[in-house]
Amino acid sequence: MSFKDLQLNRPILRAVAEAGYDNPTLVQEKTIPFVLAKKDVIVSAQTGTGKTAAFALPILQQLFDKQEGSKKGKKIRALIISPTRELAIQINENFKKYSTYTNLRTTVVFGGASIEPQIDVLKKGVDILIATPGRLLDLHKQDIINLDYIETLVLDEADLMLDMGFIDDVKKIERLCTNEKQILLFSATIPFKVEQLANTILNTPERVEVAQNSSTSKNVDQALYYVPKKNKIELCLHVLRNNIKGSILIFRRTKFGVEKLEETLKKNGYKVESLHGDKSQNLREEALNNFKLNHANILIATDVAARGIDIKELDAVINFDLPSKPETYVHRIGRTARAGKTGTSYSFCSADEKVYVASIQQLIQLQLDVIEDHPYPLDPKAKKEIHRTPGKSKHKKGRKSEASKKKKKRWY
Template structure:
């Protein structure tokens, strides 16, 4: 999926591209369409999942038609409440980046800093206000902030706000905004108190949960490489030589694929062994023992053969072929990062495997980070290679010239 698929307007697509983002994260894919529809949402997502863009982009899009300053100056049309200064500044920075090709303006106000520059900014008029609750209420009391025109009200890191004792302030700010506004609540966890708060300030909210499922090993760093199918072996060699440290278990979908990769790695001077269904149990056990003892650094396996393999100190897993069943991916990468050790998983995805990646991300509720710097990148527009069977050059039911000449028949 690209940002274009989310029906974002050109100025925002341009800004997203300039920020270096290619594909929307899971939280963005799920939130942006609902927010653009005007729905209230509760989003459960960890920090670092791209949730600021999940609300910033649709807010900017909805305000885009009202961006040119009326004679009486701009009105605050969106308020984002944040628990800390650092986070408020970060959110404002993001809004600024995404609004680069628009005339929409953002201001941040927070306590512990001089109030005068913030008042000056408010007097000029802004479209979007990012604030900590205390300073917002303070400026409102002094008549510098008017929330009568607010269309979207965002609570970011709601669980942290509750922990910091901001619940009453949040409710006060919410009451200062119009009743028919859209409310968006973002929180890493949804404890009972957040549920109660949500019930009191949101209207028929849609729920979006992108917290990683428990089945994904927490101690595994995942990385995804988009690569043309024909370059997978070269990328595999490149990773083993330059990136992967320690031992590695490589998964392939077929026995034939396992044998082919083993031959290539042996030719390139790697100590490597393999296990698959055609090998005798004794051979498989020997290969496994050599790998466990460190005598062999690379082991290639099919999923069937890898069932039941228990390697306590496995440093890396490499998915040479993406599995078409999401549970298989979880089983594979779960073989590393065990018993307090951290592990790494590398996955190579060709154009025809992109749908598998999408299914896996939906299943594990995590956007797998994509490695952009490598020697064999896949063109984002690349389509899966379809091998067409060549049919006969003769039309069905037509006799060839040669057969017409052979008049003799056996009957």
């Protein structure tokens, strides 16, 4: 699915594309249609699943359809309540980014900062307000903020908000808004007190749950690294050095890829065996036995070669190349964390493999954990990469054609 399929208009799609996003995340895919249909929604999703855009994009879409041209007459029509100033600032930045090509104005108010500049911006008129509860009520008491025109109220990180003791403030803010408003409640978890709050203020809500991968029945933590194709081997060495101990199965798409990686890892002092279609049965059995007997702790294989082999004690699976079929991904990672044990899968995704991530997440109904803290990040706007060894020309070093030598004007 693409953002276009979610019925978003062109100015918003353009801003989303410029922000470097190709396809909606699971939580966006499930939530946006409900918001556009004016339903109340409860969303259970962890930070990092793309939930800010899950409410920002449809809110911008709804307000865009009837936006007012002049700044002065603007009324606050969408209100986002956030428990912390850091989160409020982050949400504001997202709204600003996605509303680049609209006339919609956004601002953020929070405590612990001077109130005067915030009042000045509010007096100029805004469409969307992001606020922490205390500062919002303060400004309302001073008649600076009018909540009579609110169409959508978002409660973000509801569980954290209630843990911080904001329950009464949240209820008060909800009462100050119009009765006809739409309410969107986002929470990492839905404990009893969040459920109670939802029952009190939401009107027959739709529910969206995006499970965290730590709660998968397979006990597999699924990590995803976006990386340029040319840096995959370096990233593999980095992950092996810093993240994994024990027995590891690495999947590559081709037998050439298997051999190349095996050679590199051996040069770096790792004990490695490999399986691919060109190996004789004897050599395959020998490789597998060496791996099972811990003479080698890394086995590199293609999917075809690995099919049907049973390895009981696997600590990790590395998807060096992502499979084009999402079912293959499920089979691969199912080889670790067997019989109640835990395990980890590491998937390396280059620009041209992003489409595979989308279909994998769709199939397993989970958001993979994106690991951004690594030395070889992929530019989020990268589409496909032209793979050329850096610094190498197709000509031999120092070789010039006779014609170019003749043409060259000397400066001396």
